[in-house]
């Protein structure tokens with residue numbers, strides 16, 4: 001993906017206030033991120049590990065989403081599937097919840113999805129980060145990347161709906 005700057009990321013948040021977007025922790029090492037291998041940038045807040053964020057460029061526009069780990073994740077099976085990149089992990093998938101954008105979010109509506117706990121989906125898809133169990137799939141790398149981007153776009157669309 002196209003590298004994003006800190007101001008671009010902060011301006012792209014769709015589901016938190018401008019104040020929250022200006023205060024939240026954006027990675028300091030943006031210049032060192034492996035942008036060529038990323039379909040989206042995902043990170044955990046180092047000071048608040050239950051908070052996670054992702055930033056992507058969808059339809060040519062930067063979009064960022066604020067997420068929270070849900071306490072409800074404790075019942076999950078030991079082996080779980082990421083709903084974005086369809087990677088199976090042992091204990092490495094979190095239920096992340098995003099408040100919906102605008103009025104719906106203020107009323108407490110949210111969208112949840114299981115995602116790789118470290119939000120490194122792009123690297124798992126490309127085999128740049130290893131997982132214990134690999135699904136046997138006949139998809140090419142291109143197709144897996146397309147699927148990940150489509151799943152991400154569908155999730156973001158639900159947040160913004």
Ligand SMILES: [Zn+2]
Pocket residue numbers: 082083084085086087115116120121122124
């Ligand atoms: Zn994933």
